[in-house]
Amino acid sequence: MRRALVAAVIMSVTLTGAAPAAHAKPKPRTLVVTVSGLPKGTAAKVRVKGPKKYHKVLSVRRQKAVKRLRPGVYRATVKPVRGYTARVKPRKARVTNKRGARLRISFTAEQPPEPEDDTLPTQPWPNLPGPQSITAVSTTASGVFGNDVSDFPSWSPDGTRIVFSSCATNLVAPTTGCYAYIKTLSNGSLAKLDKARLGSSYDLLNDWSGETQWARVGDKIAFTTMEQVIPTDTDEIKDIYTIDPLGATVTRPYPALSGGIVPLAESPRWSPTSDQLAFRSTAANLAGGTGEVYVTQPLSRLGTADPVAGLQWTRDGTALFYIAGDYTGDDDVPSTFDVFRQSPGGSPQRLTSGWQASFGQLSAAPDGRVAATTDVALSADDTNEAADIYATNGGAPTRLSLGPDGQQTLWMVTSPEWSPNGTKIAFVAESDEYGEVLLVKDLTSGRLTQITPPQQETFCEQWVTDEESGETYCEAPDVHSGQIYGVGWSPDGSRIAFSSTHNDLTTGDGRWTQDVFVATL
Structure with missing residues (x-):
């Protein structure tokens, strides 16, 4: 059974090769979710909620940007990962026409982690034919x-x-x-x-x-x-x-x-x-x-x-x-x-x-x-x-x-x-x-x-x-x-x-x- 999403989430941005990523500023009307502390190949399931019944489910291994958002306050929850606790701060973020927001999710192992999952494949299914x-x-x-x-x-x-x-x-x-x-x-x-x-x-x-x-x-x-x-x-x-x-x-x-x-x-x-x-x-x-x-x-x-x-x-x-x-x-x-x-x-x-x-x-x-x-x-x-x-x-x-x-x-x-x-x-x-x-x-x-x-x-x-x-x-x-x-x-x-x-x-x-x-x- 899949467990309900529980912990609240924070938004941030991580860019490959960027240091330090924590200083990066998201663009206006953008939320960026950063996940750290999980084994390679493990994704955090994040649910973002916002104004006008906005709802989006993200699968985040490292970072995910959500663009073109309606201005307002956004909250997020993350599905628990067995053997880890999630540290959440802050519990909500505001996006405006002039600035974005960022959330971070930090996981800490409670016990030795399980073997790493397979890396997400580069295609949903391999070797498929294309259109005419x-x-x-x-x-x-x-x-x-x-x-x-x-x-x-x-x-x-x-x-x-x-x-x-x-x-x-x-x-x-x-x-x-x-x-x-x-x-x-x-x-x-x-x-x-x-x-x-x-x-x-x-x-x-x-x-x-x-x-x-x-x-x-x-x-x-x-x-x-x-x-x-x-x-x-x-x-x-x-x-x-x-x-x-x-x-x-x-x-x-x-x-x-x-x-x-x-x-x-x-x-x-x-x-x-x-x-x-x-x-x-x-x-x-x-x-x-x-x-x-x-x-x-x-x-x-x-x-x-x-x-x-x-x-x-x-x-x-x-x-x-x-x-x-x-x-x-x-x-x-x-x-x-x-x-x-x-x-x-x-x-x-x-x-x-x-x-x-x-x-x-x-x-x-x-x-x-x-x-x-x-x-x-x-x-x-x-x-x-x-x-x-x-x-x-x-x-x-x-x-x-x-x-x-x-x-x-x-x-x-x-x-x-x-x-x-x-x-x-x-x-x-x-x-x-x-x-x-x-x-x-x-x-x-x-x-x-x-x-x-x-x-x-x-x-x-x-x-x-x-x-x-x-x-x-x-x-x-x-x-x-x-x-x-x-x-x-x-x-x-x-x-x-x-x-x-x-x-x-x-x-x-x-x-x-x-x-x-x-x-x-």
């Missing part, structure tokens, strides 16, 4: 990469176009600020939706705007923004709007409260027939009932008394899957996040118990199953002490994040996304040493395809010599790693769209800016 091709989407019509963040790709119903959000100013000139764009894949032409204004890159990187979803039926696109895109929106709060692909008409698909206010509407999800739109909102009086899930039209309310962390329609459109739960506030007591199924007008049906699925990631299969990420060992052979993907229809869970011969990986596996016909599933493998890797598993043959390579670079932007001690340390350390976001299948299941901070996926990139790509399997 990877093509950049967030580029100009002539193929020049955007000069700022691009994210949230979504396919058109016929698979010929992709809508995405971008803050690049060079995609369609002249441009200032962030907008939704539509790329025609056959000829590379690009159209900016001028009425789909998304604010700043800060908004996009913090998920305050930019989510997009193209309806499966009919020409309409849902997107989120904090901008005032209709005259009656005066609240400066994250809202959902719909727009046609020509960018002519923008509407808000649910009623406003007094003063035009709709508290925090996000995660738009079109039903398979596109006649209904589900979303999450903290509003308490948009409709009667309980929960944070709303469906329109007619407007109805779903959920439990707990916060919602994930939302997807069943493939037949008769119900919604969602993750609901909360943190207990006690480090010795696990979180309560589990997966539910509920029809509009019906009661919640609990599908899991004790999954602690606080990652908020789930995907629906055509056969009625749902896949979700959990770091709880749900099968006897789950011994990797890392997050895995399991599927269930309410019965016994099945682990999907296994190699071609059924072997598990020491990497964390998250972000499941089932293919349209349910024969494949995409997911992301993550390690703090090597970044993130996008993979696709054929559920019939067990074959794995590795879409992206691991990529991470640790470097120092500025070295400083201490005048008193004469020691040289890194004033501005940084770690760039390839990270994966927004994975989505094409309607025919032959391609995958995603955004990534990799800088080596296609010719002409070479930067660590987040871009949108399409991989052909």
Whole structure:
């Protein structure tokens, strides 16, 4: 049994070759966790919590940087390591727009340490084949990469176009600020939706705007923004709007409260027939009932008394899957996040118990199953002490994040996304040493395809010599790693769209800016 995370943690930064690392200053909106005292190859499992229900589980052998955080106070807990005690100081750290924070975890052996674990492999599974091709989407019509963040790709119903959000100013000139764009894949032409204004890159990187979803039926696109895109929106709060692909008409698909206010509407999800739109909102009086899930039209309310962390329609459109739960506030007591199924007008049906699925990631299969990420060992052979993907229809869970011969990986596996016909599933493998890797598993043959390579670079932007001690340390350390976001299948299941901070996926990139790509399997 995995024990609950208990000790609080501190943040710091360690850079290979830097001395002394303790003097390094994290960048603004960055937390860096440093672990010391454990045998080589042993990782500390660290859970970081912060504002707006922020939650991330880290596997840290030496150091891990968490970037682009919302300003506020962050706390961390660490899973106990047998034979060691963890010294924690301080118990919380504040991140702001002007400075980062650092935490240190020091382990002391209580008894002779056990033999060292194997070093984390450089790949989640070895010798995997790659995709046929990877093509950049967030580029100009002539193929020049955007000069700022691009994210949230979504396919058109016929698979010929992709809508995405971008803050690049060079995609369609002249441009200032962030907008939704539509790329025609056959000829590379690009159209900016001028009425789909998304604010700043800060908004996009913090998920305050930019989510997009193209309806499966009919020409309409849902997107989120904090901008005032209709005259009656005066609240400066994250809202959902719909727009046609020509960018002519923008509407808000649910009623406003007094003063035009709709508290925090996000995660738009079109039903398979596109006649209904589900979303999450903290509003308490948009409709009667309980929960944070709303469906329109007619407007109805779903959920439990707990916060919602994930939302997807069943493939037949008769119900919604969602993750609901909360943190207990006690480090010795696990979180309560589990997966539910509920029809509009019906009661919640609990599908899991004790999954602690606080990652908020789930995907629906055509056969009625749902896949979700959990770091709880749900099968006897789950011994990797890392997050895995399991599927269930309410019965016994099945682990999907296994190699071609059924072997598990020491990497964390998250972000499941089932293919349209349910024969494949995409997911992301993550390690703090090597970044993130996008993979696709054929559920019939067990074959794995590795879409992206691991990529991470640790470097120092500025070295400083201490005048008193004469020691040289890194004033501005940084770690760039390839990270994966927004994975989505094409309607025919032959391609995958995603955004990534990799800088080596296609010719002409070479930067660590987040871009949108399409991989052909």
